[in-house]
Amino acid sequence: MELPKSFKSQGEHKVCKLVKSLYGLKQASRQWNLKLTHALLDARFTQSAHDYSLFFLHQGDDIVIVLAYVDDLLLTGSNATLIDATKTKLHQQFKMKDLGNIKYFLGIEVLSSTSGVILNQRKYVLELISETGLSGSKPTITPLESNVRLTSLKYDQTTGAQGDDLLSDASSYQRLIGKLMYATITRPDISFAIYILSQFMQHPKRSHWEAATRVVRYLKGSIGQGIWLQDKYSTTLTYWCDSDWAACPRRLVIGYAVHFGESLISWKSKKQHTVSRSSAKAE
Structure with missing residues (x-):
């Protein structure tokens, strides 16, 4: 940031005090969150004690819920009139664009029907398979091999067998496990496998990498699976x-x-x- 030309002549040892936060500064995200929070609290919303990005408003037997992620808002509720009123209040303070019914949010596809809602991460999983170079690999029917024993030791103390080598690039394994962790949002069937694999983040071995890619190949065989929420x-x-x-x-x-x-x-x-x-x- 540079001072305007008219201020440079008044001295070199001066600083600028910002009246409002500028986009890109460290404080900008915090200031935006505070402004959004105050706006929702002034509209009589209650902030959840378990998730500070979740706000809800009760009016009789009806409820309106607002979920915030940076500058993306997910708005739902049991009464269309209350939802429209909430949109109007938010439009009065922020420049907003209504994208209609939710179809895709933070990597999660939302498929609605008369009997319920399906949440899946099909697009996210397809991108993950492509990034790991397993597009032409054969799918597996289980996330982990049965009775598999993964260890961080150099050799197995039970059998005395020599272990495999450490990966030369541990960050690739860490990134893969992090992406698989996000996939557990709609895939609880891989939760146990990710719990096992996440214990070797510091010093992953080749056997750990092969087990992680097996989870990806398992997801490849069941891309469309997700969470079914019945109506x-x-x-x-x-x-x-x-x-x-x-x-x-x-x-x-x-x-x-x-x-x-x-x-x-x-x-x-x-x-x-x-x-x-x-x-x-x-x-």
């Missing part, structure tokens, strides 16, 4: 959980899935932080 009224919340005590001698692996009615809304596969001394305590 059925339900107040039933079902929670499924399980643990694998034998997978790790020190800490067990847990997994859970939460269904709202018949729709899957939350899932996870991770290693517990605490050490369980018995299978009863583990469950």
